[in-house]
Amino acid sequence: MPKMKSHTGMGKRVRLTGKGKVVAQQAGLRHNLEKKPSTRTRRLSGTVQVAKADVKRIKKLLGR
Template sequence: MASSLLTSCCFSLPVLSFSSSSSRLSPPKSLLSLRTRSPNTLLSSSKSLSLLEPLTLPKTITSPSHSPSRFSVFAAKGYKMKTHKASAKRFRVTGKGKIVRRRAGKQHLLAKKNTKRKLRLSKMIGVDRSDYDNVIGALPYLKVNRKAT
């Protein structure tokens, strides 16, 4: 009984193929000749596997006048660039898009430094323009205004 259900399913599904010569869809000629055969010869035949014609898709036409444009790809699709977490703790971005950092020298040995010097070391300072590429490379998702001076 299962084989009769299988053969009835095979004959009830229409199979269509694309032909490059005509724009409308039509069943392949080999399928038309199968309808006259018995279901047992269809399933036992080794030719039944190669009856379906391959689907041919229209080729895309590229014009030779367009030369490939040069552009740089920073990350491929689906790949997330990783943030350097130590750099993320050391650098911030101001409202205007400048990168700022802390000054060095205010971690230890503060007893011998006068108050004026310690106040000056407490303030944030902008990162030098020559170091911007290094900071942006470590922090790829940082919202930086490169034109800010």
């Protein structure tokens, strides 16, 4: 049986922490930034933990 290949696109979008949590960039910071308040853009700038419902699928794509 062949080896499972990891999904390289998913590897560029998320990363695993040392404890195995999946973190990703927060959505909503790509365009229309002039309209959004500075407080909102600062809040969106960091990384957040991925929703629990998506973790199993993402880890499978990463080959974990």
